[in-house]
Amino acid sequence: MTSYDYQEALKNAAKTMVRVKNPRRLLKMIVRFIVKEVGLSHASILMFDQLKSRYIFVDSKGSHRIPINLIKLDQSNPLIQWFSDPAPKAKLNKDFLACTELTSWLQNSEMTHHNAPLKARLLQLKDVLETLKATVCVPGFYKDELLGVLILGNKLKGGQFSLEEISFFQTLANDASMAIKTAEYQEDLLSKNLQLEKQKRELEIRLQEIAELRKKEQETYYQIVMSLAQEVNAKDPYTAGHLKGVERLGIMTAQEMGYDLSGRKKDVLVASLHLHDVGKIGVPDHILLKPASLTEEEWKIMRQHPSKGAKILEPLSGFKEVANVVLHHHENYDGTGYPDGLRGEKIPLEARIVSVVDSFHAIVSKRCYSKGQPIDAAFKELERCAGTQFDPHVVEAFIRAYKRTLNGKHHKEESAHRLAS
Numbered sequence: 001m002t003s004y005d006y007q008e009a010l011k012n013a014a015k016t017m018v019r020v021k022n023p024r025r026l027l028k029m030i031v032r033f034i035v036k037e038v039g040l041s042h043a044s045i046l047m048f049d050q051l052k053s054r055y056i057f058v059d060s061k062g063s064h065r066i067p068i069n070l071i072k073l074d075q076s077n078p079l080i081q082w083f084s085d086p087a088p089k090a091k092l093n094k095d096f097l098a099c100t101e102l103t104s105w106l107q108n109s110e111m112t113h114h115n116a117p118l119k120a121r122l123l124q125l126k127d128v129l130e131t132l133k134a135t136v137c138v139p140g141f142y143k144d145e146l147l148g149v150l151i152l153g154n155k156l157k158g159g160q161f162s163l164e165e166i167s168f169f170q171t172l173a174n175d176a177s178m179a180i181k182t183a184e185y186q187e188d189l190l191s192k193n194l195q196l197e198k199q200k201r202e203l204e205i206r207l208q209e210i211a212e213l214r215k216k217e218q219e220t221y222y223q224i225v226m227s228l229a230q231e232v233n234a235k236d237p238y239t240a241g242h243l244k245g246v247e248r249l250g251i252m253t254a255q256e257m258g259y260d261l262s263g264r265k266k267d268v269l270v271a272s273l274h275l276h277d278v279g280k281i282g283v284p285d286h287i288l289l290k291p292a293s294l295t296e297e298e299w300k301i302m303r304q305h306p307s308k309g310a311k312i313l314e315p316l317s318g319f320k321e322v323a324n325v326v327l328h329h330h331e332n333y334d335g336t337g338y339p340d341g342l343r344g345e346k347i348p349l350e351a352r353i354v355s356v357v358d359s360f361h362a363i364v365s366k367r368c369y370s371k372g373q374p375i376d377a378a379f380k381e382l383e384r385c386a387g388t389q390f391d392p393h394v395v396e397a398f399i400r401a402y403k404r405t406l407n408g409k410h411h412k413e414e415s416a417h418r419l420a421s
């Protein structure tokens with residue numbers, strides 16, 4: 001090969017190395033390339049195997065090739081030591097090892113006469129080279145790490161390797177080391193990424209399963225709470241089925257007050273209107289359905305229903321605001337209500353609306369002990385208690401909206417009852 005050929009060969013080899021993603025394939029290509037292009041009895045590559053922590057032959061080509069599966073060199077092997085141990089580097093060339101050079105070192109009595117360990121080392125090295133039928137060995141480094149050794153046999157045409165040829169092999173060995181390290185790094189990165197991706201997917205699936213489970217649980221619980229509310233409602237034969245009426249009146253009042261009824265806010269109001277008395281499920285029937293006035297002791301139990309209701313709603317994660325409304329639907333505007341004696345704007349607006357609508361409904365509903373009051377009487381009662389029991393703005397908005405709705409109807413009485421029921 002001329003010097004031009006080597007340059008060209010290196011360029012081609014470098015291009016190929018960039019393309020080849022599989023390091024083993026790359027090494028096989030290098031060995032084949034050297035044997036064929038340079039014309040050698042054999043060429044082999046020793047590579048460090050991370051898993052086995054040894055140097056193994058990944059390929060060997062040529063007429064005197066090495067049985068690659070039989071020979072493995074560990075890190076204490078003289079050849080590996082020679083390249084990886086930095087100690088005597090200053091004195092002897094370690095960029096490559098040529099058999100001829102080794103022989104001349106051994107014959108140099110000045111060098112070995114007073115240095116028995118070095119002589120022993122060189123002799124061991126010679127043994128290894130003879131076993132491998134190596135003429136020249138070229139190490140491949142990545143930073144200071146010995147990744148592999150290129151082992152070359154004799155030139156078929158005879159003669160020794162020129163420095164230019166050895167320099168070509170060195171460049172090839174170092175480029176290959178770099179390519180292998182990059183490929184390994186990419187492979188490692190890819191497998192880590194794949195693993196991360198897999199873990200991420202598994203986590204997403206698990207989270208989704210949990211979310212679905214929680215949603216299902218919440219739905220089931222919501223159904224239970226709704227049926228409890230209906231049960232409470234059904235216990236009172238006079239108000240049974242009136243929840244829809246309460247909902248209509250509540251929404252109407254809120255709209256009149258300019259309350260934002262888009263999305264979630266409406267849901268909170270509607271749920272509060274339906275569920276405000278759900279805690280009555282915990283009040284014994286003889287108190288709940290008593291056809292006469294309650295005793296002080298009975299009132300005490302009855303007054304627990306807002307907090308019992310809020311407690312029932314506690315496990316529903318999306319019902320925090322509703323639970324708060326339920327808890328405070330018996331607060332009075334002047335602070336005389338229960339359970340916390342909240343005053344004015346401190347009482348949630350939805351609770352102030354529930355309070356007015358619920359009371360109106362109670363006044364106009366027929367009871368076994370009292371006939372339902374006419375609508376006008378109910379308005380008067382609400383107005384009388386505006387500012388004490390009720391928020392005056394809510395009362396005002398409620399009556400205004402109610403009357404406007406009535407004015408839009410022809411049959412006043414019939415409409416009034418439809419609205420209230």
Ligand SMILES: [Fe+2]
Binds near residue numbers: 276277305329330
């Ligand atoms: Fe209540």
